């Protein structure tokens with residue numbers, strides 16, 4: 548229970564300080580709402596959201612550790628930050644494709660009956 552509180556503090560910190568995390572949270576809320584309204588499968592949307600948000604949290608954690616360990620510029624600090632950012636980018640592109648594949652057809656049927 549106590550560790551759940553610490554985990555929630557980490558999520559709240561990311562939401563307060565990371566604009567990308569806020570955008571991803573609200574994109575996830577929008578996609579989930581659309582899936583519910585269009586009776587589209589929810590599992591791929593929820594899994595994609597969990598993957599993107601989870602990786603964004605890991606990216607935020609890694610940035611904090613790198614800044615702590617290497618306040619000055621260092622090539623390895625750059626590799627660590629850029630690679631973690633790359634993981635978030637890949638997951639976000641995957642989630643976008645999943646969203647298009649799952650929500651696109653029912654959305655088109657609704658828009659063009």
Ligand SMILES: Nc1ncnc2c1ncn2[C@@H]1O[C@H](COP(=O)(O)OP(=O)(O)OP(=O)(O)O)[C@@H](O)[C@H]1O
Nearest residue numbers: 565567610617618619620621622624625628629632
């Ligand atoms: N200590 C460092 N040494 C070398 N390059 C760094 C260092 N810190 C940051 N960089 C480079 O600058 C880029 C942006 O770093 P920054 O810490 O602002 O990350 P960010 O992705 O913009 O984070 P945030 O989402 O918090 O704004 C990194 O991806 C990396 O290429």
